Amino acid sequence: MKYSGIDLHSDNCVVVVSDEEDRVVFQKRLPNDLQRIVAALLPWIQELVGVVVESTFNWYWLVDGLQAAGFTVHLANTTAIKQYDGLKHSGDEADARYLAHLLRLGVLRTGTILPKDLRALRDLARKRMQLVRSRTAQILAVENIMARERGARLSSNQIKRMSMEDLAAVNLSADVSLAVSTNLTVIGTLNTQIDLLERRLHEALNLRSDYVLLTSVPGIGETLATVICLEVGSITRFAQVGNFASYARCVVSGNYPASCADLPT
Numbered sequence: 667m668k669y670s671g672i673d674l675h676s677d678n679c680v681v682v683v684s685d686e687e688d689r690v691v692f693q694k695r696l697p698n699d700l701q702r703i704v705a706a707l708l709p710w711i712q713e714l715v716g717v718v719v720e721s722t723f724n725w726y727w728l729v730d731g732l733q734a735a736g737f738t739v740h741l742a743n744t745t746a747i748k749q750y751d752g753l754k755h756s757g758d759e760a761d762a763r764y765l766a767h768l769l770r771l772g773v774l775r776t777g778t779i780l781p782k783d784l785r786a787l788r789d790l791a792r793k794r795m796q797l798v799r800s801r802t803a804q805i806l807a808v809e810n811i812m813a814r815e816r817g818a819r820l821s822s823n824q825i826k827r828m829s830m831e832d833l834a835a836v837n838l839s840a841d842v843s844l845a846v847s848t849n850l851t852v853i854g855t856l857n858t859q860i861d862l863l864e865r866r867l868h869e870a871l872n873l874r875s876d877y878v879l880l881t882s883v884p885g886i887g888e889t890l891a892t893v894i895c896l897e898v899g900s901i902t903r904f905a906q907v908g909n910f911a912s913y914a915r916c917v918v919s920g921n922y923p924a925s926c927a928d929l930p931t
Contacts, residue, residue: 671765746775
């Protein structure tokens with residue numbers, strides 16, 4: 667049997683194939699070209715137990731392409747892997763060999779490869795979160811300006827509803843008004859884009875049974891249910907309730923309850 671590890675970077679990768687005694691039978695640095703990587707691995711496809719790819723920022727194209735080509739792919743959870751402890755040599759080649767080595771030993775810590783369509787929706791939800799953070803920064807900037815200039819605090823909801831006419835009525839200096847109007851313009855644009863993303867996410871998920879169940883829980887609205895659904899994926903990937911409780915950081919890692927009745931409230 668053969669085992670493959672791929673150390674993936676932004677524009678190139680190191681592909682390694684090793685045997686049952688960790689002897690390297692193939693090793694090469696390749697550009698991030700799917701056809702060339704698949705061609706390099708094809709001679710071993712019948713013997714390969716699997717191909718391990720690092721969970722880096724740019725793994726989607728490689729994992730999807732290898733799966734489409736018929737390879738069994740494992741996504742290495744690099745944060746859970748003790749980084750190459752005890753290796754005499756370090757480097758991309760050693761990293762790729764180590765991933766194959768962990769797969770051979772059966773101790774590889776892996777991440778979940780969500781289906782492609784669900785992954786795209788999850789990234790859309792993360793994009794929404796990014797825009798919400800940006801909007802919050804703009805709101806805080808207006809709060810700070812108003813506190814400095816007027817000695818009074820406006821709530822975030824007041825700022826979200828503030829129009830240019832409302833700003834003019836505050837009677838700030840020209841330069842301060844320009845600063846605030848810039849923030850308000852950005853907030854308005856972000857509001858439009860956030861609303862657009864939320865409509866798409868609700869449209870995509872409102873018929874899913876897990877989404878419906880989540881929205882029935884007091885305190886979980888449409889947006890939070892969307893985030894939970896897309897970040898968790900299929901609940902079946904958790905062997906028992908304690909694994910999910912640990913994943914959700916509801917308990918100390920490794921000290922999780924055995925049943926739902928033991929979950930903290």
